[in-house]
Each structure stands twice: as structure tokens, then as C-alpha cells.
Amino acid sequence: MTDSTPVIRVDRVSRWFGSVVAVSEMTFEVRPGITGLLGPNGAGKTTLLRMMTGLAATSTGTVTVFGEPVRDNPPLYRRLGVMSEHETVYGFMKGREFVTMMGQLRGVERLEEAVDRAIERVDLTDAQHRPMGTYSRGMRQRMRLAATLVHDPEILVLDEPLNGADPRQRVHFQHLLRQLAEEGRTIVLSSHILEEVEQLAETVLLVVNGKLAASGGFRAIRAALDQRPYHVRVVCDAPRRLAALAVGIGSVEAVNLDPDGGLVILSRRVLDLQLELPRLAQSAGISLRRVEPLDDSLESVFGYLVEG
Amino acid sequence: MGSVYRLTLRQLAGRWRLAIMTLLAALPVLTAALILRSTEAPSVAEFETVALSALLAGSIVPLVVLAIAAAAFSNEVEDRTLANLTLAPLPRWQIAVPKLMAVLTIAVPFAAVSAFLTGHVAFLADPKATVAVTVAAVAAVALYGSAFTWLGLMTTQAIGVGLLYVVLWEGFFSGFVSGVRLLSIRHYALALMHGLDPRRFAGTDHLSLPAAVVVSAVVFGGFLWLSIRRLRRMDVP
Incomplete structure (x- = not known):
């Protein structure tokens, strides 16, 4: 087209x-x-x-x-x-x-x-x-x-x-x-x-x-909005340990612990995160239960633009 | 053009609107009958002033036409259905002309019958005078129709603006500022009436018949042209 x-x-x-x-x-x-x-x-x-x-x-x-x-x-x-x-x-x-x-x-x-x-x-x-x-x-x-x-x-x-x-x-x-x-x-x-x-x-x-x-x-x-970080929510069996490891990934800007035990990782290059996170978790013996982007909907893109 | 014409007829021929128009159209006939029944028979000049100039030409015809013509476009502008027409692959004159024709189709019978009966009653079946009154009324419908149809495209307050024109400009100012008559549809129509039966309606300072015909044609065509131009240039909601 x-x-x-x-x-x-x-x-x-x-x-x-x-x-x-x-x-x-x-x-x-x-x-x-x-x-x-x-x-x-x-x-x-x-x-x-x-x-x-x-x-x-x-x-x-x-x-x-x-x-x-x-x-x-x-x-x-x-x-x-x-x-x-x-x-x-x-x-x-x-x-x-x-x-x-x-x-x-x-x-x-x-x-x-x-x-x-x-x-x-x-x-x-x-x-x-x-x-x-x-x-x-x-x-x-x-x-x-x-x-x-x-x-x-x-x-x-x-x-x-x-x-x-x-x-x-x-x-x-x-x-x-x-x-x-x-x-x-x-x-x-x-x-x-x-x-x-x-x-x-x-x-x-x-x-x-x-x-x-x-x-x-x-x-x-x-993708054109890469200047803004992606929010990725991770649910695993050792969130604090994974948080400590995740801050070492170059593209990660911040890691926040959810009150319900999950992690929210802010990354500028989500592809790096997709590759690095499973590798880190595997090497540390951490079991990843769920990895989900929080802002991959049109609504969140739209929200960024309006705020910007 | 037929579709626009039929649509406009259906839009304008509401039951209430037709009822009010019938009532308005009956007023000059009743007035003429009452004047004739009075003990002192009126002169032609007195009759013309009351029944023809003030009532028929001065209020009934313009009000009847205003009620119809202003709605021809302004209702569609207001309810935002005008785009159905303006997005049709039609030259704009094929929208404006059938709209105006629909306005005239509805308004002319009311004005013509009212004028004919008024003239017939008042002039005791003098055919020339009756024809003069009827033709003048029909001409007035055409002129007001063209002007108020354009007005409906220019503003959603066409009824208010039209009333100001009829009451203030034609009814008030033209009474004591003679120059105003040069820009008055009512006086063009009356000039036609005078020109068509100068024997009956003699001794007034109206336009000559040829001048009245030319001015009427220019006004009718001019407002129609302005409507077409407006349709081409306006932002359609």
C-alpha cells in the first residue's frame, strides 16, 4: 500500500x-x-x-x-x-x-x-x-x-x-x-x-x-518516540534481585518496584531489554512469569504526544 | 435539479408554516372587504395606502416570503445537512436555482391569490387593476424570494435581519427619506403596479414601468447570482 x-x-x-x-x-x-x-x-x-x-x-x-x-x-x-x-x-x-x-x-x-x-x-x-x-x-x-x-x-x-x-x-x-x-x-x-x-x-x-x-x-x-522511555512490567519470583541486575542494562533508565511485587522497568531501547532481560534472569536463576509493555497502546502514544 | 427542488419543497411545506401563511394571505382580502363595507367609500389612494402598500406589499408578502425563503438554506446550514447538497457533483447554480424555484412554488400561490382577491374585491372586478395588483404581488414574491434566500445563506439570523429590513428600512426610513426607496423591493413592486395600470394608480412619484422592470430583473438576478457565489465560497458546516 x-x-x-x-x-x-x-x-x-x-x-x-x-x-x-x-x-x-x-x-x-x-x-x-x-x-x-x-x-x-x-x-x-x-x-x-x-x-x-x-x-x-x-x-x-x-x-x-x-x-x-x-x-x-x-x-x-x-x-x-x-x-x-x-x-x-x-x-x-x-x-x-x-x-x-x-x-x-x-x-x-x-x-x-x-x-x-x-x-x-x-x-x-x-x-x-x-x-x-x-x-x-x-x-x-x-x-x-x-x-x-x-x-x-x-x-x-x-x-x-x-x-x-x-x-x-x-x-x-x-x-x-x-x-x-x-x-x-x-x-x-x-x-x-x-x-x-x-x-x-x-x-x-x-x-x-x-x-x-x-x-x-x-x-x-x-518507534519515533524513542526519546521517551518504554514502561515494561515484569513479574518474577525474585523482583528485588532482578531489579538490581536490570539497572546494569545499558538502555535501562530506572527500575521501580510495584507494591504488588512486580517491577516496572523504564527503557529507551526496548529491543535491548527484550534480549538482555531473559539472559540475566536465566543466569541468576530467576523465573520470569510475565513481561508486558505498559504503553504499547495507541492511547499511551497519544497521551505522550498530548503531554509533549 | 429535480432532487434539490423536491427536497426543498418537502422541507418548506410544513403544516404549521402553510397554516400561518394562509392566515396571513387572507388578511388583505378581509381588510379590503371591510373597507368596502364601511359607509364612506375610500379613494383609490386611501385604498392603496392601507390595503396594497401597507398591508399586502408592506407586510404580508415580505413576511410570507421571509418565512419560506430564509428557511430554504438556513435550516440546512443550522442542522448541518447542507453538505449533502454541496458535496454533490453539481454546479452551484443547480443548487441555488431549484431552491429558489421551490420557494416561489410555495409562496407565489399564496401571494397571487391574496392579491387577486384583494384587487377583485376592492376594484369591483376591474380586470386591469386586479391584474396590476396580482402581477406586482408575484413580482414582489420573486424579488423578496431571491433576496431572502441569499440572506439565509449569509446568516442563521436571516429571519431577524429580514424583519429589520422590512420593518425599519422599507416601513420606516423609506417613509420620510425618499432616496431609500431606490433600494426598496416594496417600491419596485408598487412601481410595477402603477406602471401596469397608470389610469387607476395615477399621480404618484414611483419609477416608470420600464425602469421598474429593469430594476426588478437586476435585483432578482443579482441576489440569485450572490447565492450561487456564496455557495461556491462559503465554508459548509
């Missing part, structure tokens, strides 16, 4: 509202596959997505999609499917009517077939003839996704798409997104649910305070 041609290019894009800088000097490229946009509320994710879809102007910089400027370029919108974070729907419309209208607006040929296909994809065939005002939040989101898919877009931009979905719907949604990505589509999704981004996205864009704090694969981002 990483060798493919960039589909979306964001080049030194900034956006400010009065004196508030919402997005500052962001540059990145998006390629086919799933890209997750992650950041805390107010980080500038939605503003960035709106600029990437042409809904909002940039203050400076350019956004191009398939090499063309995305702003004020209606013909290009045929290739884009956008689902905003706002869940408002036309309550007076039935689900099928809504998807049909969106298909008509996007000039879909063989409309009825396309509508059937889109609604089937989100598993709402049974509810398609009900007014959308009667839908649950999760159902509204799925029908909105059907409307986003009806014209078979090459790019999907989804702002917090899993909002309001129950666990079963989440699983279905994740499966669907993976399927869409496998078909060669470019999907950009934002989410504040870190686990979901971690599970879904091949590439992560971390946005903090309107700036691109990091981008790339999740582990690549973590």
Missing part, C-alpha cells in the same frame, strides 16, 4: 478562525487503504477533514485529490464519499428515499440497483422503508453510510463514523470498512476511540493542537 500513488495531498495547510489557529502547517499524503485520523476533541480533526473534502477553505496551503484542487471542484465530488460527524438526517424521509436522493444528486446510473446494494451493505434492508426519524442513532449512521456509498466513491472520508453504534454494529462496520479498503478504496476516518483506529487503520495521523504530531504505522510512530 505504501508504494501506491498518493490520492490526497495536504500541503502546508493552515486554517485559522480569527485569532484561533485550528490547523497549523500540516503536510501529509493519503494513499489507498485505511488512514486513521486521531486526536483529542478540538485538535482540528474535523476542520482538517472539511478542508480535505472541499467543504472549508484553507487559510494557506493546498489540498489536492487525484492531483486536482478539491475546493470548488464539483466534478471531483463524484469520486468522493463524505460522512460528516453530524448525525442530523431528514427525519421526514424514509431511509431508502434518502439513499435514493443522494444517488440522484450524484448522478448514479441504474439507481435502484445501486440503492439496493448500498443498503444491503449496511445491513438495513429490513428498515429501509421506515422514516429516518424513527431510527436509532446507530441505524442513522449506517443509513448515512449507505448514502455515502451509493455512488461507489473511490475515496471515503468518515468523521467519527462509529458514533452511536452498538458493539455488534461496530464489528459489522469495521468488517465493511476493511472490505471497502480491500477493494482498493482510500478511506480516511477519524475517531476518538483509539482502539478502533488501532484495529482498523494501516496508517495513523496524530493531530494535536492543530498540528500533525506524528504519522505513519502505529508501531513506526511509537
Whole structure:
């Protein structure tokens, strides 16, 4: 995927509202596959997505999609499917009517077939003839996704798409997104649910305070943060002895004893630790019961960045 | 364009909105009937001042149109569904024009029927005067419709701003500052009425008919163009 041609290019894009800088000097490229946009509320994710879809102007910089400027370029919108974070729907419309209208607006040929296909994809065939005002939040989101898919877009931009979905719907949604990505589509999704981004996205864009704090694969981002120590928790049968030995490892910065008898080792080069620790334990006759990284989740990476 | 038009019709044709509009549209007809039943028959000038200028052109038509046109875009801006339209691969005029057409589809029948009946009752079935009043009302709907549809794109407070324009600018300032009339939709519409039946509505200082037609066309087209331009440039929520 990483060798493919960039589909979306964001080049030194900034956006400010009065004196508030919402997005500052962001540059990145998006390629086919799933890209997750992650950041805390107010980080500038939605503003960035709106600029990437042409809904909002940039203050400076350019956004191009398939090499063309995305702003004020209606013909290009045929290739884009956008689902905003706002869940408002036309309550007076039935689900099928809504998807049909969106298909008509996007000039879909063989409309009825396309509508059937889109609604089937989100598993709402049974509810398609009900007014959308009667839908649950999760159902509204799925029908909105059907409307986003009806014209078979090459790019999907989804702002917090899993909002309001129950666990079963989440699983279905994740499966669907993976399927869409496998078909060669470019999907950009934002989410504040870190686990979901971690599970879904091949590439992560971390946005903090309107700036691109990091981008790339999740582990690549973590590796780029080597200036911060990894926390590794070790459970063994002789924690004090192991602590004394572990401080001798060059990459270890500190060793703390847990009240529950475990050790927490801070290391800048976790690979060294992975190699050295078992060797030390074996030579000292210490039995290691568990070795687990405490901060190898996206949430902890994100936390570091926010703190930084 | 058909999809945008049908969607807008459904959005605007709420039961309450239509009921209020019916009530408003009936007011000038009732007023005309009451004036005629009074012991002293009014002069054309008196009738024009009360029923046509103040009531029909001065409040009913602009208020009816404001209630519809301001909502054509501003409701979608407020509930953030406008992106459904602006992200469609349509030239912006194919969004603005059907929106305006839907506004006119709803507002014109109310204003036209109200104006026709008012003119018919007041001028005892004088067809020329009745046609002049009706055409002027329809023209006013088109002009206010174009202006207030644009206003709905510019601000979510379109109803308030529109009311200020109708009440303060057209109703108050234009009464004693003659230059204000040059920027008043109400006076363009009245000028059309005067021009179409100069015999009945003689002796006033309105624009000539050709001037009124040209100004009306410029205002209608101008606000429509501004709406299209706004759709191209605005940040869509």
C-alpha cells in the first residue's frame, strides 16, 4: 500500500478562525487503504477533514485529490464519499428515499440497483422503508453510510463514523470498512476511540493542537518516540534481585518496584531489554512469569504526544 | 435539479408554516372587504395606502416570503445537512436555482391569490387593476424570494435581519427619506403596479414601468447570482 500513488495531498495547510489557529502547517499524503485520523476533541480533526473534502477553505496551503484542487471542484465530488460527524438526517424521509436522493444528486446510473446494494451493505434492508426519524442513532449512521456509498466513491472520508453504534454494529462496520479498503478504496476516518483506529487503520495521523504530531504505522510512530522511555512490567519470583541486575542494562533508565511485587522497568531501547532481560534472569536463576509493555497502546502514544 | 427542488419543497411545506401563511394571505382580502363595507367609500389612494402598500406589499408578502425563503438554506446550514447538497457533483447554480424555484412554488400561490382577491374585491372586478395588483404581488414574491434566500445563506439570523429590513428600512426610513426607496423591493413592486395600470394608480412619484422592470430583473438576478457565489465560497458546516 505504501508504494501506491498518493490520492490526497495536504500541503502546508493552515486554517485559522480569527485569532484561533485550528490547523497549523500540516503536510501529509493519503494513499489507498485505511488512514486513521486521531486526536483529542478540538485538535482540528474535523476542520482538517472539511478542508480535505472541499467543504472549508484553507487559510494557506493546498489540498489536492487525484492531483486536482478539491475546493470548488464539483466534478471531483463524484469520486468522493463524505460522512460528516453530524448525525442530523431528514427525519421526514424514509431511509431508502434518502439513499435514493443522494444517488440522484450524484448522478448514479441504474439507481435502484445501486440503492439496493448500498443498503444491503449496511445491513438495513429490513428498515429501509421506515422514516429516518424513527431510527436509532446507530441505524442513522449506517443509513448515512449507505448514502455515502451509493455512488461507489473511490475515496471515503468518515468523521467519527462509529458514533452511536452498538458493539455488534461496530464489528459489522469495521468488517465493511476493511472490505471497502480491500477493494482498493482510500478511506480516511477519524475517531476518538483509539482502539478502533488501532484495529482498523494501516496508517495513523496524530493531530494535536492543530498540528500533525506524528504519522505513519502505529508501531513506526511509537518507534519515533524513542526519546521517551518504554514502561515494561515484569513479574518474577525474585523482583528485588532482578531489579538490581536490570539497572546494569545499558538502555535501562530506572527500575521501580510495584507494591504488588512486580517491577516496572523504564527503557529507551526496548529491543535491548527484550534480549538482555531473559539472559540475566536465566543466569541468576530467576523465573520470569510475565513481561508486558505498559504503553504499547495507541492511547499511551497519544497521551505522550498530548503531554509533549 | 429535480432532487434539490423536491427536497426543498418537502422541507418548506410544513403544516404549521402553510397554516400561518394562509392566515396571513387572507388578511388583505378581509381588510379590503371591510373597507368596502364601511359607509364612506375610500379613494383609490386611501385604498392603496392601507390595503396594497401597507398591508399586502408592506407586510404580508415580505413576511410570507421571509418565512419560506430564509428557511430554504438556513435550516440546512443550522442542522448541518447542507453538505449533502454541496458535496454533490453539481454546479452551484443547480443548487441555488431549484431552491429558489421551490420557494416561489410555495409562496407565489399564496401571494397571487391574496392579491387577486384583494384587487377583485376592492376594484369591483376591474380586470386591469386586479391584474396590476396580482402581477406586482408575484413580482414582489420573486424579488423578496431571491433576496431572502441569499440572506439565509449569509446568516442563521436571516429571519431577524429580514424583519429589520422590512420593518425599519422599507416601513420606516423609506417613509420620510425618499432616496431609500431606490433600494426598496416594496417600491419596485408598487412601481410595477402603477406602471401596469397608470389610469387607476395615477399621480404618484414611483419609477416608470420600464425602469421598474429593469430594476426588478437586476435585483432578482443579482441576489440569485450572490447565492450561487456564496455557495461556491462559503465554508459548509
